[in-house]
Amino acid sequence: MGLVISTVNMKSGVGKITLTVNLVTSLAKYHGKRVLVLDLDF
Numbered sequence: 001m002g003l004v005i006s007t008v009n010m011k012s013g014v015g016k017i018t019l020t021v022n023l024v025t026s027l028a029k030y031h032g033k034r035v036l037v038l039d040l041d042f
């Protein structure tokens with residue numbers, strides 16, 4: 001079973017994408033995790 005980590009904020013311009021990309025890079029590169037990133041802009 002997987003672990004779900006989400007970054008959510010309703011206000012625009014608060015750095016969600018930057019935080020998410022850095023978190024995912026860290027998990028994949030340094031901890032050997034497989035990751036899936038979904039960017040849902042409505």
